[in-house]
Amino acid sequence: MTAVTQVALPLPILPEGWSAEKDFKAVGPLSPPTQRNIEPVGPHFLAHARRKRHKRTFSEDERIQAQETAKKVEDDDAGEISEPEDPLMLQRDAKDWKGQDHYAVLGLSKHRYRATEDQIKRAHRKKVLKHHPDKKAAAGSTEDDSFFKCIQKATEVLLDPVKRRQFDSVDEGANVETPSKKQTQRGNFYKLWNPVFDSEARFSKVHPVPCLGDENSSKDDVYNFYEFWYHFDSWRSFEYQDEDVPDDNENRDQKRHVEKKNQNRRKKLKTEDTQRLRKLVDDALALDERIKKFKQQEYNEKNKKKLEKEAEAKRAQEEAKKAKEEEARLAKERDEAEKAEKAEGKKAKEAAKNAAKKNKRVLRGAAKDANYFHEGGNAPADKIDKALADVDLVIAKIDNEQLALLSSKLNGKTDAAEIKSIFVDEVKTITGAGKIKEGEIKSF
């Protein structure tokens, strides 16, 4: 408990001869305690639980709690109405209420159009407490209530939604200066332009207003943003600056004239404002690096396709050409090979033919040498024919190699018997191979 108990009874006087180290003497401990259950209810229990769970002592806990509350109060107070009052403003005449900055009068110039109704009410109360003429009179100063009237007027304007909008429309204090091109190029585009759009956004009939974003915003977001601002629907109006319409009935024409003038002025101002906003957005768009980035990206995208197409075509062409060449080369090679082969084959054939001819000649010669296989004397003509026919038959029946073998066997042989035996052997082999029937060759 933080409360301090006051005890009126006096403490006893220190007896003579009492002494202890550091003036403190512990005598004995407490009596044993009883264990009981505390009811887990109430703020003080919660404090107890907090202390116990976090193992804090009383003073620690108090300090931590005090810090937390201080923080909370600070947070709450951050938006509190505690602006220094401009002495010039205090001198203002309430009659000139159109020229006064109502937010500044109430000390809300930090908040302006963002000030909530509650804030305005509280600010009004605070200012009234300070500037009420009765208070001033009590303090001995003159009964000058002009600033009090200013406060009342400001509250009247700001608490009426229609009048507040009219004032907000022409509230210079809430405007943010548009950064120049140079500034933008030197500084951070987003940092410089964000407040501008934020302040312009207050006039929007449509909410939420898309935000400017940063360099990482997506293309859609950025385009949406500019789309929104190019089609901005503003409630801004300029009645507040109207010239006072004379309310006397004597000069109606004058009255109408003023009214008409006001109307035209409003229209003009509105058009100017629209143009101004348009130019502002144009400027921003022109300075926005992202737009350039997206354009470049788009361009690259487009070109990429084109280049790709071209490259593709070229490649295809080259490939076709290559294939053609390859084919031609292959055909040529094949032709050549064929030709060579043909030539070779011809030669070999001729050689074989020649060899066969020679061999045949050898065979026939051998048959002649063997006197056509006739014993004794000159062979009769029919026998010669038969023998030659048989030799031809043999030649016909055996192939070139056998023929060559046979001719080599026969070559140089003159002995009739030997030649005959070779022929007989040959015939036997042929018959064994079943190429000619037995008995077909009779000469040997």
Added chain:
Amino acid sequence: MSAEESAPARTAIGIGFGNSYSSIAYTTGDGKAEVIANEEGDRQIPSILSYIEGEEFQGTQAKAQLIRNPKNTVAYFRDFLGKDFKSIDPSPCHASAHPVEHSSGIAFSIRDTEAESENTVTVSEITTRHLKRLKTSASDFLGKEVNAAVITVPTDYSVAQKEGLKASAKGAGIEVLQFIHEPVSAVLAYDARPDAKLSDKIILVADLGGTRSDVAVVASRGGMYSILATAHDYDLGGAKLDKVLIDHFAKEFIKKHKTDPRKNERSLAKLKLESEATRKALSLGATASFSVESLADGIDFTATINRTRFELLANKVFGSFIRLIEGAVQKAELDVLDIDEIILTGGTSHTPKIASNLQTHFPQSTAILAPATSVTAINPSELSARGAAIQASLIAEYDTEDIEQSTHPMVTVTPHISKAIGVLCISDDEQKGIFKKLVEAETAVPARRTAHFAVPREGGDVIVKICEGVREIKVSKPEPKPKTNGKPEGEDDVDDDEDDEDEDDEDEEDEIREKVWKAGKVLAETAVKGVKKGGKVEVQVNVGGDLAVQLIVREVGGKGGVRGNIGKPTTVENGSA
């Protein structure tokens, strides 16, 4: 409510869930608890459900059904929750749907649909339906969905009953943030008043309900509450007082018409209902009328009764209330003089005679917080719901886990100091000196108290003797001379200005009983030297969780001072884990 800011947006209310009546409360933005009226404009909603051809009625409408449709009207079901059939006393339900045994506890056999057949509805289902209605009323009033609540329960509610109630609440879409005891809730409701000052006091909470009464002796120490003793009477309550009226009017009726309306069930129900209304009227006015149409045999009955008559008739019942309360004081091993405050809660507490009886039984120093004795008293019927709503607003922002941890026995069970700790004033002799207590007995540790003590007129060196004190009841014959060592007990309460002498000579008693403090064991001595003339000495006692005591003694405004430690007692089982 601040609950909105928490991540799972909680809208928490306090529910005082009674056997006879329930009430719901919420806290306004500035922390004041307000009781919500339901659609019918009732702040006390009878805990009764009634069914007619499938249509559900609750509250006052259901209560009216006790006459014509008692079989399908469920009343007095709270105490059955989470219990088995053998352990309940079904007598309060005599005139409504009777409880029957069911596999999962207790059920009622009622026709709650359009069908002719009877359905068995468990008590937990009934509770869910009742809570659902309460929730709807609160949601309609607040304009947003209520999804959490702190519910009050009697001190003898078992864990099983709490679990049962929790499950029923969950069925109704209410997250039970915490169960708090009814008497403590009442204390909290009083302590949360903006003008309430924290002080160390012993509070007796008498919860006088419709069918039962509970008494709890609560030690309030620096805003922390420890229940010292409880007493229950499951028969004593408003119904007993109604019975007195029933009998009285029945006799009147018999005298006139020769029939006993108590013989007929319907007549009895009518008698009962009207008696309750008459009793309530008598709590407010000096006379009340009693009128029932067609009480018995088609005869209308009208009568009037005045408060004195009623109090005479019900004297016996009032006596048992007092006995119950005094029994609780004895159970707590205290004297009536120790009780600093009596809080009367529960509907029956409106009865003025109970409060005035207590006034005569307790010393004048005891503040009795009841509508009859204190103008600032809060409506006793609303106390428990209000306390629950305050607790709900305190913990609504907490995570469920946080609440569980904070209410865990590890945190709640703590050693309490068994004897008061104080400083000896005037003389350093323990016999002659006056014991001025700093830390009361039954204070949960860790605790810290600070006091400023005056010094002798001429200043100089003083001794601060810290000792334990023992409270004694001194009985003395009344003497005309004022007390020499005048130590009226009221002085301890800094916020009470009743510290003038207690002895009132018109007291019929022959002897005067008073509370005196005797210094006991000395704990420590310190010296403060060179205190200025008219200066003050600040003594701060810090009792640690392990009962080690740290003392800081210094002159107010002076530098330095003496710090000293007294070791912890060796026999202590360390409760502060």
